[in-house]
Amino acid sequence: MQEFFQQLANGVAWGSIYALIALGYTMVYGILRLINFAHGDVYMVGAFAAYYLAGALGVGTVRDASPLLAVPVLLGAMLICALLGVLIELFAYRPVRRSSRLTALITAIGVSLFLENAGIRLFGADPKFFPQVITPRTITLGEGVMVTNHQITVVLVSVLLMVGLTLFVQRTRTGKAMRAVSFHRDAASLMGIPVDRIITITFAIGSALAAAAGFLVGLTNPKIEPLMGIMPGIKAFVAAVLGGIGSIPGAMIGGLLMGVSEYLVVGYISSTYRDAIAFVILILVLLVKPTGLLGRNVAEKV
Amino acid sequence: MIRFSKTIRFTAVVLLAMASAPGCAKREAEIKIGEYGSLTGTTATFGISTKNGIELYIDNLNAQGGIGGKKLRILVEDDQSKPEEAATAVNKLIAQDGVVAVLGEVASSRSLAAAPICQSAGVPMITPSSTNPKVTEIGTYIFRVCYIDPFQGEVIAKFARNTLHLSKAAVFRDNKNDYSVGLANYFSESFLKLGGRIVSDESYSEGDQDFKAQLTVIKAKRPEFIFIPGYYTEVGLIARQARELGLNVPMLGGDGWVSDRLLEIAQDALNGSYLVNHYWESDPNPAVQEFVQSYRKRYGATPDGLAALAYDAAGVLTDAMQRLLKTDPKSFEALSGPPNADQKDARARLRGLIAATRDYPGVTGRISLDDRRNAVKTAVFLGIENRGYTFVATVEP
Numbered sequence: 001m002q003e004f005f006q007q008l009a010n011g012v013a014w015g016s017i018y019a020l021i022a023l024g025y026t027m028v029y030g031i032l033r034l035i036n037f038a039h040g041d042v043y044m045v046g047a048f049a050a051y052y053l054a055g056a057l058g059v060g061t062v063r064d065a066s067p068l069l070a071v072p073v074l075l076g077a078m079l080i081c082a083l084l085g086v087l088i089e090l091f092a093y094r095p096v097r098r099s100s101r102l103t104a105l106i107t108a109i110g111v112s113l114f115l116e117n118a119g120i121r122l123f124g125a126d127p128k129f130f131p132q133v134i135t136p137r138t139i140t141l142g143e144g145v146m147v148t149n150h151q152i153t154v155v156l157v158s159v160l161l162m163v164g165l166t167l168f169v170q171r172t173r174t175g176k177a178m179r180a181v182s183f184h185r186d187a188a189s190l191m192g193i194p195v196d197r198i199i200t201i202t203f204a205i206g207s208a209l210a211a212a213a214g215f216l217v218g219l220t221n222p223k224i225e226p227l228m229g230i231m232p233g234i235k236a237f238v239a240a241v242l243g244g245i246g247s248i249p250g251a252m253i254g255g256l257l258m259g260v261s262e263y264l265v266v267g268y269i270s271s272t273y274r275d276a277i278a279f280v281i282l283i284l285v286l287l288v289k290p291t292g293l294l295g296r297n298v299a300e301k302v
Numbered sequence: 303m304i305r306f307s308k309t310i311r312f313t314a315v316v317l318l319a320m321a322s323a324p325g326c327a328k329r330e331a332e333i334k335i336g337e338y339g340s341l342t343g344t345t346a347t348f349g350i351s352t353k354n355g356i357e358l359y360i361d362n363l364n365a366q367g368g369i370g371g372k373k374l375r376i377l378v379e380d381d382q383s384k385p386e387e388a389a390t391a392v393n394k395l396i397a398q399d400g401v402v403a404v405l406g407e408v409a410s411s412r413s414l415a416a417a418p419i420c421q422s423a424g425v426p427m428i429t430p431s432s433t434n435p436k437v438t439e440i441g442t443y444i445f446r447v448c449y450i451d452p453f454q455g456e457v458i459a460k461f462a463r464n465t466l467h468l469s470k471a472a473v474f475r476d477n478k479n480d481y482s483v484g485l486a487n488y489f490s491e492s493f494l495k496l497g498g499r500i501v502s503d504e505s506y507s508e509g510d511q512d513f514k515a516q517l518t519v520i521k522a523k524r525p526e527f528i529f530i531p532g533y534y535t536e537v538g539l540i541a542r543q544a545r546e547l548g549l550n551v552p553m554l555g556g557d558g559w560v561s562d563r564l565l566e567i568a569q570d571a572l573n574g575s576y577l578v579n580h581y582w583e584s585d586p587n588p589a590v591q592e593f594v595q596s597y598r599k600r601y602g603a604t605p606d607g608l609a610a611l612a613y614d615a616a617g618v619l620t621d622a623m624q625r626l627l628k629t630d631p632k633s634f635e636a637l638s639g640p641p642n643a644d645q646k647d648a649r650a651r652l653r654g655l656i657a658a659t660r661d662y663p664g665v666t667g668r669i670s671l672d673d674r675r676n677a678v679k680t681a682v683f684l685g686i687e688n689r690g691y692t693f694v695a696t697v698e699p
Binding site for chain 2: 003006011014220225
């Protein structure tokens, strides 16, 4: 039983990262009906941005640096990726917005490959090791289940960001505008909503969340490399589909379910199926409930 | 566009042909040796150490006048730590660059991808440090200057059982890696024979970031140590995550751990663990000390086991070339000539002389190649304490 709870705890921490990435997919899909395949690579850029920022601030390299310095690192990485997201939308997706959805999809794959290879060129192909921004400590929960302060940070930061996002979408004027654009873009435009600006904001927020995921992954699993975004990107996409693509709570639930099921598969069946489980889930969802767990809830769409 | 008359064009062609003719007739004074390795990617230190070791040896040799007045030139290709790139790299070295011998790789998977190309082209290949037995089984042109995994697995099992007196092992292998799977099997076989028990056998894949699921399973089986026949990047992460889960048993590993980045990644997590290496840098043997000092002077770092093996691989290859010069100067001449039948014949003779290597005095010990083209060598056990290595024992074959 202890083993089971341990796997569950690890799965939740890992799943929060998928959830954060899945939010970006689901938001962009909700507004543009576009699957932004470059999203996983934005997450990679976020991890590298945090790596270089931490290096510049001396966090983790200088002894006894305050863990509070992790905050500017996180915010800086989010800002950089928000900017990157805006640029991607402006230069890659906006010119093809009125073309067929297939064109946009192929463009997305192109952007993804561009980011991966630019990453190899800029950061180098060999893995980098994320500095210890926060000194790791192990905490024993009941029944001998052990978690680290990193894992707790991951879950807390993810929950905070998700709650913040939900409040933003539900309670602010911009959030309302986002929901309106998601519901009917042309009608929203007729009502005087600046659609272009709303789309830009959506990309900025989604990319910032991916950057947060990149930072958190660097914290718990301190190896980062330019191709690290491919698998998590695909899995977060499956998580978004599982939760119902376009739905914000759906992306969170989907992410957590993906994380936990991955851990249970590795723990109780075999690590060979670690990546396969994502696709098994995807196929099952598409067969049984193509709209995903919370997909019918149109009012929730962003 | 300017139009040339026919006569002018004809004259130009004739002049060009005349200008290039002496170049064809001139003998090339260099012998080209190819090297492929992981200069980037997940095992970048493997390739960089190997390149440094080879460069050091060849540059020293060239500084002393080369072989028979001919200089040696090393052409290096990066395979980005990927087997498919290794095959491409070796194809390029042989087909485009026309190298007469190939040195590389460290990782057995990548040596296995490239060896068939060398074998079918008739180009001798010496791997400095691929330990999987299948590598040299590819064919008669493939050699190695290190020990093989059945030996490595056996000595680790003996060390755990007889020296550390441990009986319950967990094995954590990289199931996409020929080296790791092979070494895990040889270790398990020997450990069971010695009366030990394997309480858990889990696997991961190279490139994974998260190992806590498997480590949680391993922890529940309460092993006395974990054997991880993997490469340093993953081993460092595994060690850290194991400690985070409260799994505080020692870890044992093979030569895949050899990298100066291992402890940088693992930090304190590997204290109390052991690994097998090919040599020990503080070996009092003057040849070793001379090598260590000249390496340090040039690269500003202590050579690891892979750099030492690369140095010896270059040594064994050039030693065979020296013998070719003595016994068959005409063939030796063909090595630096055009890639024709004479050169193919010369490579075949060179192959025979490499196979005949006996008691070559390397920095990793005396090297004699057996009839399966493998070296029989001693293994060195190192312990890890306070982010540093200590010498534990050498084990004779």
